[in-house]
Amino acid sequence: MLLVAALLAPVSLAGVWARDQLTDTGRYVTAVAPLARDHTIQNAIVDDVTDGVMDHVRLDGLLSAIPRPQRPALRERFTRGIREFVDKQVRQVVTGPSFPAVWRQVHRTAHRTLDATLGASGDAPVRLDVAPIIERVKHQLSANGLGIDIARRVPHTGTEIVLLPAADVPRARAAYQAVRATARLAPPAAALCLAAGLLFARRRRRALTAAALLCAAATALLTVALVPVRSQALDALPHAVPRPAAAAYTDALTASLHTGTTGLVCGALVTAALAAGSGPVVRAVRGVLRKPHGG
Structure with missing residues (x-):
């Protein structure tokens, strides 16, 4: 039971972290908010939005008076x-002081859509709608005489980036349900196994020491395993997704998990040290109490 408790501790931590990121919009937005000032993220947004604007640029009328060979x-x-020109205007918007608020708005809407999609039925894809960014860009273009025609041609719907294709929705929904079940069941199961194991142990201090060391080792293994998992996840992304931006996004989402695993390892080691060191102290105190007074 102590071994099961030690193994369930990091599983519980990972499950609670995943549940918070998937179902708690506030926590998710807080995690990704600093990325609004990340240069790799800004460059990726500038490229995506510029591509979206350039899709609506038409030069046929301008070139109609030019000889065909030229x-x-x-x-x-x-x-x-x-x-x-468009890239410069988009970059001014993305690096401007008001962009973090737009970034949070876009991701708050996207996360609510993702949560609703995974919690319901259907296979509709999940998209990141950057329409608020497009509107800021259109305003920036309209402020400059050269951008009036471009701004008029860009539709109000903006550009949508597919976060979760329709084909991946069923698998993501199954993982979503598994994460919720793990976060709900694993922590109390770990606590019950730990309590039962200590209750039936003959030498409880040694049992607690062993359980704490096992928990620290299991959590450390989880931390080590996150490195190849992160690398494989980034390698599986489409080539169109910039790897530096995806890496920054992944690191932002998993920062709280790394903090939690570090805290759990440290807490388990401290618990093991206190449990192991309390034995001699208790024996010394008992020896003092058993000495005859006045001798």
Whole structure:
């Protein structure tokens, strides 16, 4: 029972962390909020939004008066110049002081959509709607005379980034249900096993020491296992997803898990040390109490 309790402790920690990230919108938004100032994230957003805006840029009317043989070269030159202009405007929005509030709004909406999708039936994909960012970009473009036509062509729906394809929704829903069950059942099961194991142990201090050391070892193994899991998860992403941005996003989400595992390891080691060291102290106190007074 003590062994089961030691093994269930890191499992409980991981389950509670995953449940909080999947079902608690406030915790999720708090975790990803600092990414609004991360340069790798900003660069990825600038590229995605710029691509979304450039999809609506049309040069046919501008090039209609140009001789046909010269159009390809001019089209390439104009497209490159317009893209540089749009990229600059988008970057000003993304690095501006008001962007963190927009970032939190976008992710709060996306997380609520994800939670609703995984908690219900159906296989609709989950998308990150960056329409608020697009609106800020359109306003930035409209403030400059060169961007009026571009801003008018960009639709109000903005750009949507698929976070969870429809084909992956059933598997994600199964994992979601498993995480919720683990977070609900594993912590009380670990506590009951620990209490029962200590209750039936003949030498409880040694049993507590052993259980704490096992818990520390199991949690340390979980921490080590997170490294290849992180690497495999990043390698499985599509090539269109920038790896530096995905790595920063992953690290932000798992920061609280790493903090929890570190705290659990330290707490378990301290518990083991106190349990092991209390034996001589207790024996010494008993020896003093048993000495005849006045002798």
